[in-house]
Amino acid sequence: MQYISTRGAAPVLGFDEAMMTGLARDGGLYVPSEIPVMTKAEIAALAGLSYEDVAFRVMRPFIGDAFTDDEFRRLIAQAYAGFGHAARAPLVQLEANHFLLELFHGPTLAFKDFAMQLIGQLFQASLARSGKHVTIVGATSGDTGSAAIEAFRGLTGVDVVILFPHGRVSDVQRRQMTTPSEPNVHALAVDGDFDDCQALVKDMFNDFAFRDAVGLAGVNSINWARVLAQVVYYFSSAVSLGAPHRPVSFTVPTGNFGDVFAGYIARQMGLPIERLVVATNQNDILHRALSSGDYTKDGVKPSISPSMDIQVSSNFERALFDAYGRDGNAVQQLMTELKQGGFRISQGALGMLRETFASGRCSEEETMATIRATYATSGEVLCPHSAVAVKVAADNLGTTPMITLATAHPAKFPDAVEQAMGSRPALPPRMADLFDRPERVTRIGNDLGAIEALIRERTGR
Numbered sequence: 001m002q003y004i005s006t007r008g009a010a011p012v013l014g015f016d017e018a019m020m021t022g023l024a025r026d027g028g029l030y031v032p033s034e035i036p037v038m039t040k041a042e043i044a045a046l047a048g049l050s051y052e053d054v055a056f057r058v059m060r061p062f063i064g065d066a067f068t069d070d071e072f073r074r075l076i077a078q079a080y081a082g083f084g085h086a087a088r089a090p091l092v093q094l095e096a097n098h099f100l101l102e103l104f105h106g107p108t109l110a111f112k113d114f115a116m117q118l119i120g121q122l123f124q125a126s127l128a129r130s131g132k133h134v135t136i137v138g139a140t141s142g143d144t145g146s147a148a149i150e151a152f153r154g155l156t157g158v159d160v161v162i163l164f165p166h167g168r169v170s171d172v173q174r175r176q177m178t179t180p181s182e183p184n185v186h187a188l189a190v191d192g193d194f195d196d197c198q199a200l201v202k203d204m205f206n207d208f209a210f211r212d213a214v215g216l217a218g219v220n221s222i223n224w225a226r227v228l229a230q231v232v233y234y235f236s237s238a239v240s241l242g243a244p245h246r247p248v249s250f251t252v253p254t255g256n257f258g259d260v261f262a263g264y265i266a267r268q269m270g271l272p273i274e275r276l277v278v279a280t281n282q283n284d285i286l287h288r289a290l291s292s293g294d295y296t297k298d299g300v301k302p303s304i305s306p307s308m309d310i311q312v313s314s315n316f317e318r319a320l321f322d323a324y325g326r327d328g329n330a331v332q333q334l335m336t337e338l339k340q341g342g343f344r345i346s347q348g349a350l351g352m353l354r355e356t357f358a359s360g361r362c363s364e365e366e367t368m369a370t371i372r373a374t375y376a377t378s379g380e381v382l383c384p385h386s387a388v389a390v391k392v393a394a395d396n397l398g399t400t401p402m403i404t405l406a407t408a409h410p411a412k413f414p415d416a417v418e419q420a421m422g423s424r425p426a427l428p429p430r431m432a433d434l435f436d437r438p439e440r441v442t443r444i445g446n447d448l449g450a451i452e453a454l455i456r457e458r459t460g461r
């Protein structure tokens with residue numbers, strides 16, 4: 001299996017190299033040169049298997065010879081052993097035709113653990129072979145950072161540096177990043193928003209002298225391995241509702257477009273997904289883009305679903321690459337226009353995107369009303385991101401079963417949940433002392449030179 005860049009001008013890589021490289025050297029994102037298709041019989045055979053077995057069968061064709069089958073099975077088993085639910089990603093019924101996929105039973109209580117726990121295992125195995133040191137630098141609006149720190153804390157051969165927007169993540173998210181005491185963990189609170197943090201990380205990848213000196217690696221969803229690991233739960237949930245004999249739809253709370261892009265890959269692989277509904281909060285650039293073709297930035301507005309406060313949605317580039325007939329030059333041109341403010345999607349490309357994606361927006365008031373109403377009708381306490389998706393899903397229900405992704409545990413956002421329903425969800429007992437642990441964080445300006453200098457000093461490179 002080979003991986004090519006969405007901008008068409010970077011070296012073609014195998015799985016292992018693409019995973020360790022993160023962002024392509026031409027600024028693009030790696031995607032498989034072709035998508036392996038599973039037959040109807042192969043999909044049907046997933047019924048009744050453990051999550052780990054489904055993961056092996058779905059991901060194996062993408063891995064090439066990077067890991068032996070035995071090694072890959074072992075790494076998958078280790079990745080999911082610490083999850084707090086036997087099913088890993090259980091489905092809960094909300095209404096007759098509406099199901100919630102709970103993706104928050106991992107160690108940091110968000111869907112990011114599905115990919116990050118596996119990537120932690122894959123990185124370790126790969127670094128043990130090469131003997132290299134890497135500096136992982138990630139941008140987060142709260143959940144990627146805590147999941148990455150949890151997966152890489154204390155590992156030899158790895159420093160993990162996380163940039164988060166100062167004052168724009170929940171207290172629980174911040175403390176998950178600032179309380180680990182391992183010396184290889186570095187939490188940086190940046191004066192800016194998530195888009196600034198993400199742009200800084202991309203600029204570091206495009207500074208080849210720095211990139212090569214520190215052995216830069218990325219675990220944001222710019223890393224293909226992140227997307228791949230998230231494909232699995234589309235299969236496990238759809239099959240448990242009758243796929244491939246019965247189609248399903250999904251609604252996905254969306255920010256950086258990584259999670260919903262994983263659903264797109266599942267559909268390309270042959271999973272009968274009727275529609276993928278992109279649900280946004282008041283930062284609705286993706287809804288505007290999919291409904292009118294206008295992808296113009298208009299400033300990030302802080303919301304009660306802060307992990308989705310994003311305007312420059314990294315993985316949308318992967319979808320555009322396909323929608324523009326895999327033309328790297330066309331994508332390069334669009335991304336140049338995006339730096340200047342935005343672009344208009346061509347009619348042909350928009351038509352292609354709309355064959356798969358629908359979209360909707362949820363206001364702050366609707367998010368709170370959905371948390372309240374869902375608790376009243378089903379007893380399920382939603383985090384604000386999941387509530388955004390439940391509301392948009394409700395607007396898009398039809399005869400096909402709808403699976404809505406619940407991406408974080410409500411206890412990560414107790415203030416928003418309390419505001420909506422009057423009571424605070426409790427953290428699981430293993431995190432009960434989170435607010436007693438000392439914090440370790442460096443506040444820093446939105447300044448590439450200063451951040452690179454700090455990383456060099458911390459890593460000694």
Ligand SMILES: Cc1ncc(COP(=O)(O)O)c(C=O)c1O
Nearest residue numbers: 143254255256257258259307407
């Ligand atoms: C809780 C939560 N829900 C949804 C999202 C959006 O996911 P994505 O960025 O993959 O679109 C995020 C951030 O990634 C998140 O942390």
Ligand SMILES: N[C@@H](CCOP(=O)(O)O)C(=O)O
Nearest residue numbers: 140141142143144220221307
């Ligand atoms: N919402 C994310 C933002 C980063 O997204 P990623 O999926 O590209 O890592 C977060 O919680 O950090």
